[in-house]
Amino acid sequence: MADTPGIAFQILQSVFVVLAAPLLLGWANQCRAWLQNRSAPSILLPYRTLAKLFHKDAVIAKNASALFRLTPYVVFGCMWLAAGIVPVLATDLPFAPAADIIALVAVFALARVFSALAAMDIGTSFGGLGARREMLIGFLAEPAMLMTLFTAAFISGSTQFNTIVETLGNREFAIDPSLAFAAAAFLMVALAENARIPIDNPTTHLELTMIHEAMILEYSARHLALIEWAVAIKLFAYVSIGIALFAPWGIAEAGNWSALPLAFAALAVKLTLAGAGLALVETLLAKLRLFLAPEFLSTAFLLAVLGMLTHFLTQG
Amino acid sequence: MDFLPSPLSGALAAAVSWLVIALASLAPGRNALVVRRLAFPLGALAGLALAAFGLQAMWLPAAQMTLPLGLPDLPFHLRIDPLAGFFLMLLGAVSAGVCVYAAGYFRDESGERLTLIGLQYHVFLASMAFVIVADDAYLFMVAWETMALSSYFLVTTDHKLPAVRGAGFLYLLVAHLGAIAILLCFGVMSGGQGDYTFDALRAAELKPLWATVAFLLAFFGFGAKAGMIPLHAWLPEAHPAAPSPVSALMSGIMIKTAIYGMVRVIYDLIGGVRWEWGVLVLAIGAATTLFGVLYALMQHDLKRLLAYHSVENIGIILLGLGASMVFLGFGHSAAGALGLIAALYHTLNHAVFKGLLFLGAGSILHATGLRNLNDMGGLIHKMPKTAFYFLIGALAISALPPLNGFVSEWLTFQAALQAPLLANGVVRSVLPLFAATLALAGALTAMCFVKVYGIAFLGQPREPRHAPQPKAPAAGRDAGTLEQYGMAWLAAGCFVLGLFPTSFLLMLNRVATSLTGKGLSRAALESNWLWLIPSSSVQASYSPGIFLIVIVAVTLLTFLLVRRFYHGRVRYADPWDCGYPGQTPRMQDTADAFGQPIRHVFGPVYLMKRHLPGPDDPAPKFTLKIEDRHWYWLYLPLARLTNYVSSKIALLQQGRISIYLLYSFLTLIALLVFVR
Structure with a gap:
C-alpha cells in the first residue's frame, strides 16, 4: 500500500496545497474586485499579508490560557491533514485510507471546536458570540455535508475518497440526477463552512453580522497568520472536494509521474473557474440575516437527502 | 493456565468480595478513614480483577454454574459467555477508576454517612455484576431489584433536601414500572412451562405474535432503565442528585446493564430477530438521540446537562442496535454483526467518557461548590489538571478523532452505510436518514461541550450572583491526587479505545458471533492493530494510529517552522475592550445565552415560558423557563x-x-x- 512514489506524491500534494492555497484566495479576491468595479489588489496579496503577520510581535491577552496559544497550531495542523486526504492531484494516496470522508468531516469539526474554545478563552463578549454562531453554522452544515458525501459513497460503494474519485472519474460521462442534487447541496454547505457570503462575510468587522471574524478577534501576528492560512487551506480543500466529486477528470494516479503535468493543468483550469465562480456568487448574493442561515442550510440538507433518495430510486 | 480460576468463579469471587467490602464498611465502628482508605481502594482492586476475568471470558466458550442458594428447588444459575464477559469488563474497568476517585472524593464526609455510602455503593456494584452473570430469571430479577434499591438509597444520600427525595421517588417509580415489564417478558418467554432458567427460555419456541410481545416488553422494560424517550424523565432528576462518583456509576454503568438486558433478551433468549423490531428501535433511538442532546443544550446545571447527554448516548447505542436488528432480520449477518458491534463499542466508550465527565463535574463541585455553569468561569487557571482531563472527555464525547467516541460513531455510520444490501426499498432509503440524525446529534454534542468547557473552564471568573457562596469543601483547589488518578485512568481509556479499535473490534466480534452465529465478513477480520476495516478494505478503513501521528507531526512541524523562520516574541496586554472600558466578567456569554440559537431553531421542541420586559418596564426582568414536553403529554x-x-x-x-x-x-x- 505504501510504496515510495506514492509517499512522494503524498508529501508533494500536501505541501503543494498548503503553499498554493493563498493563491486561490488571492485570485477569488481579485475577481471579486473586478466584478465590483474596484481596482484589484495583487493576486499575491494574501502571501504578503501572511509574511507581514509572521514578522510582527504577538500580543496576547493577560488571562489567556495555554489552549489559546495551542489552537492556531492545531487548526493549521488539521487543515494540513485535510489537504493530505483530499485527492487534489492524484488518487490512491497512501495516507488517504487512514481517514475516510467521515473522518475528513470530523477533522474539520476538530478544528472548529478548537477555534470556538479559543474564542471563549479570553472571556470577551465577542469571543462567546462568535463561538456560538460558528457552532450554530457548524451543526447545521455538518449533517448536510455528510449526506452529500454519503450520496457519493453510495454511488461508489465506498467511503474512501480514493475509491470514490476513481469510480466517479472512470465512468461514462452522464448527468446523474443524484449527483446534481448533491452538487447543489455541496455548494451551499461549502459557502457556509468557509464563512463566505451569503452566510458570513470574510471582510466585515460589523458586530451584528460577523461570525468567523468575531472568533479570531483576539489573535494577532503569527497566530493570526496561521489561522488565516488555515482558512485559505480550508477553502482550497473544499474546492478540491467539489472538483473531486463532481468534476474528477484529469486527476492522476499516485506514482504515475507522466500524468502529473496533465493533472496540474486540469487542476489549474478548474481552480481558476472555481475562484471566479466564487467571486461571482459573492457579488450576486447579499449576506443573509443570521437566523436565515438555518433555512439556507436545511435546504442544503434536504437537497442532499433528495440526492440520496434519487440514487436509491434510480438504482431500483 | 490451571493456576488461575475460571472466569466465572473469578467473576463470582470479585462480586462476592464487593459484598464483603460492603459489609465490612459497617464493621469498624463508623470510622470514616477506614472506609476511605481501605474499602474504596479494595473495591477498585476487585473491579480490576473483574475486568480481567471478563476479558478472559470473551475468548473462552460459555461456562455455567449452579449455586446452592436461593429458594428450595430454585437455585441460582450463573453463566458467563462473551457477552457477559464484555459487560463485566466494562463494569470492572470503569468502576475501578470511579472507586479510586471516590476514595479521594469523600474526604470530607462524616463517618456515619460514609459507612452507609460504603455499604450501598459496594452492594450496588455487586448487584450489577450479578445481573450480568445471572442465568435464570429469578436471580436476574433479584439482582435487578437490588441494583435499583441500592442506587435509590445512593441517589437519596442527601435526603434532607426535598428535591432529592422527589427525584429518588420518581426514579424508584420508573424503575419498578420497568421491572414489571421485564418480569412479564420473562413470563411470556417461558410460555407457561414454569421453567425460568435462561436455557429453558432460550429453547422455548415462541409464536411470532408472542415473540413480538416479549420483544416489546423487554424493549420498554429495559428502556425505562436505560432512559430512552419517553421513559427518560427520571434520569436527569436522579443522576445529578447523587454524589458525583455515584452519578458516574449510574450514567456510566448502570444504564448499560439495561443495554445488556436488551441484547441478552432480544438476541439471545427470544432469538430470531425481526426487522420490524429494528425499525421501532431505530425510530425510538433517533428520537432519544435528538431530544437528549437538544435538552442537554438548554441546561445550565452541569450534572443535569451530563445526564441529558446520557439519554442522547443511549439513543446512539439504540441506533446501532436497531440497524443491526434490521440487517439480521433481512438475513445479512455480517452487517448485522457490524451494527451490534458498533452499539456495544459505543456502550463501552460512553461508560468511559461519561464516567470521566461526571468525575470532573464532581471535582468542580468540590472546588467551587457550584453546579450552575452561569456562575463558573476561568477554572482552567485554578484547576488545570481537572481542566485537562475534562477536555479529553469533552473531545471524546463530541466524537472527534482520534479519541474513542469517534470510533464507535464511525462504526455506526458504516453500519448504516450498508443500507444498499437491503431488499426492502423503504427501509433501505430510511436507514441513511438515521445516520443523518446521528450526524446532527454529533455536531450538536460538539456545540454543547464547547459551551460547557468554554463557560466553566475558559473565560474570566464570573462573580457569583448570590452573595452567600455555597460551602465548598475544597475551596479553590484542584482535584486531589486520588481524584486525579481516577480521572487519569478513564482518560487513558478514552485514548486506548480510540487508538486501538481493532483489538476491541475483534473481541466484540466474538460477542457477535456467540449471539448471532456469524460474525463480521472475512475481510474485516484481516484488520490489524493499525487499520480498522469494518467490512472490506475497499469500502472503508480508518487508522487512528496513523491519524494521530500525522496530526501531531504536522502540528509540531508547523510550530517548529514558525519558530525557526520567525520568532517567538510575545507581548501581554489586556483583552481588547472595543473601546468600552466598563466591561465586567458578567458580560461574557452565559450557558443560557449560548443555547439561544438552538432555542431559535428548534423552538417547537421545547416548552418555553418566557417573560420579555417591555421598553417602559420600570423594573425590567427577563425570565426564561424551559420544561420537558413529555411531562405534560x-x-x-x-x-x-x-x-x-x-x-x-x-x-x-x-x-x-x-x-x-x-x-x-x-x-x-x-x-x-x-x-x-
Whole structure:
C-alpha cells in the first residue's frame, strides 16, 4: 500500500496545497474586485499579508490560557491533514485510507471546536458570540455535508475518497440526477463552512453580522497568520472536494509521474473557474440575516437527502 | 493456565468480595478513614480483577454454574459467555477508576454517612455484576431489584433536601414500572412451562405474535432503565442528585446493564430477530438521540446537562442496535454483526467518557461548590489538571478523532452505510436518514461541550450572583491526587479505545458471533492493530494510529517552522475592550445565552415560558423557563389517571367491618359459582 512514489506524491500534494492555497484566495479576491468595479489588489496579496503577520510581535491577552496559544497550531495542523486526504492531484494516496470522508468531516469539526474554545478563552463578549454562531453554522452544515458525501459513497460503494474519485472519474460521462442534487447541496454547505457570503462575510468587522471574524478577534501576528492560512487551506480543500466529486477528470494516479503535468493543468483550469465562480456568487448574493442561515442550510440538507433518495430510486 | 480460576468463579469471587467490602464498611465502628482508605481502594482492586476475568471470558466458550442458594428447588444459575464477559469488563474497568476517585472524593464526609455510602455503593456494584452473570430469571430479577434499591438509597444520600427525595421517588417509580415489564417478558418467554432458567427460555419456541410481545416488553422494560424517550424523565432528576462518583456509576454503568438486558433478551433468549423490531428501535433511538442532546443544550446545571447527554448516548447505542436488528432480520449477518458491534463499542466508550465527565463535574463541585455553569468561569487557571482531563472527555464525547467516541460513531455510520444490501426499498432509503440524525446529534454534542468547557473552564471568573457562596469543601483547589488518578485512568481509556479499535473490534466480534452465529465478513477480520476495516478494505478503513501521528507531526512541524523562520516574541496586554472600558466578567456569554440559537431553531421542541420586559418596564426582568414536553403529554396525565382510578377504588374502603364481611361473602359466592 505504501510504496515510495506514492509517499512522494503524498508529501508533494500536501505541501503543494498548503503553499498554493493563498493563491486561490488571492485570485477569488481579485475577481471579486473586478466584478465590483474596484481596482484589484495583487493576486499575491494574501502571501504578503501572511509574511507581514509572521514578522510582527504577538500580543496576547493577560488571562489567556495555554489552549489559546495551542489552537492556531492545531487548526493549521488539521487543515494540513485535510489537504493530505483530499485527492487534489492524484488518487490512491497512501495516507488517504487512514481517514475516510467521515473522518475528513470530523477533522474539520476538530478544528472548529478548537477555534470556538479559543474564542471563549479570553472571556470577551465577542469571543462567546462568535463561538456560538460558528457552532450554530457548524451543526447545521455538518449533517448536510455528510449526506452529500454519503450520496457519493453510495454511488461508489465506498467511503474512501480514493475509491470514490476513481469510480466517479472512470465512468461514462452522464448527468446523474443524484449527483446534481448533491452538487447543489455541496455548494451551499461549502459557502457556509468557509464563512463566505451569503452566510458570513470574510471582510466585515460589523458586530451584528460577523461570525468567523468575531472568533479570531483576539489573535494577532503569527497566530493570526496561521489561522488565516488555515482558512485559505480550508477553502482550497473544499474546492478540491467539489472538483473531486463532481468534476474528477484529469486527476492522476499516485506514482504515475507522466500524468502529473496533465493533472496540474486540469487542476489549474478548474481552480481558476472555481475562484471566479466564487467571486461571482459573492457579488450576486447579499449576506443573509443570521437566523436565515438555518433555512439556507436545511435546504442544503434536504437537497442532499433528495440526492440520496434519487440514487436509491434510480438504482431500483 | 490451571493456576488461575475460571472466569466465572473469578467473576463470582470479585462480586462476592464487593459484598464483603460492603459489609465490612459497617464493621469498624463508623470510622470514616477506614472506609476511605481501605474499602474504596479494595473495591477498585476487585473491579480490576473483574475486568480481567471478563476479558478472559470473551475468548473462552460459555461456562455455567449452579449455586446452592436461593429458594428450595430454585437455585441460582450463573453463566458467563462473551457477552457477559464484555459487560463485566466494562463494569470492572470503569468502576475501578470511579472507586479510586471516590476514595479521594469523600474526604470530607462524616463517618456515619460514609459507612452507609460504603455499604450501598459496594452492594450496588455487586448487584450489577450479578445481573450480568445471572442465568435464570429469578436471580436476574433479584439482582435487578437490588441494583435499583441500592442506587435509590445512593441517589437519596442527601435526603434532607426535598428535591432529592422527589427525584429518588420518581426514579424508584420508573424503575419498578420497568421491572414489571421485564418480569412479564420473562413470563411470556417461558410460555407457561414454569421453567425460568435462561436455557429453558432460550429453547422455548415462541409464536411470532408472542415473540413480538416479549420483544416489546423487554424493549420498554429495559428502556425505562436505560432512559430512552419517553421513559427518560427520571434520569436527569436522579443522576445529578447523587454524589458525583455515584452519578458516574449510574450514567456510566448502570444504564448499560439495561443495554445488556436488551441484547441478552432480544438476541439471545427470544432469538430470531425481526426487522420490524429494528425499525421501532431505530425510530425510538433517533428520537432519544435528538431530544437528549437538544435538552442537554438548554441546561445550565452541569450534572443535569451530563445526564441529558446520557439519554442522547443511549439513543446512539439504540441506533446501532436497531440497524443491526434490521440487517439480521433481512438475513445479512455480517452487517448485522457490524451494527451490534458498533452499539456495544459505543456502550463501552460512553461508560468511559461519561464516567470521566461526571468525575470532573464532581471535582468542580468540590472546588467551587457550584453546579450552575452561569456562575463558573476561568477554572482552567485554578484547576488545570481537572481542566485537562475534562477536555479529553469533552473531545471524546463530541466524537472527534482520534479519541474513542469517534470510533464507535464511525462504526455506526458504516453500519448504516450498508443500507444498499437491503431488499426492502423503504427501509433501505430510511436507514441513511438515521445516520443523518446521528450526524446532527454529533455536531450538536460538539456545540454543547464547547459551551460547557468554554463557560466553566475558559473565560474570566464570573462573580457569583448570590452573595452567600455555597460551602465548598475544597475551596479553590484542584482535584486531589486520588481524584486525579481516577480521572487519569478513564482518560487513558478514552485514548486506548480510540487508538486501538481493532483489538476491541475483534473481541466484540466474538460477542457477535456467540449471539448471532456469524460474525463480521472475512475481510474485516484481516484488520490489524493499525487499520480498522469494518467490512472490506475497499469500502472503508480508518487508522487512528496513523491519524494521530500525522496530526501531531504536522502540528509540531508547523510550530517548529514558525519558530525557526520567525520568532517567538510575545507581548501581554489586556483583552481588547472595543473601546468600552466598563466591561465586567458578567458580560461574557452565559450557558443560557449560548443555547439561544438552538432555542431559535428548534423552538417547537421545547416548552418555553418566557417573560420579555417591555421598553417602559420600570423594573425590567427577563425570565426564561424551559420544561420537558413529555411531562405534560405523558407523565402528568398518567399521574392524574392513576389518582382518579385510585380514588374510585378507594370507594370500596368504607371502614365498616360489616361491609368488609359482605365483600368476603360476595367473593365466596362468586368463587362457588365459577369453581363449582
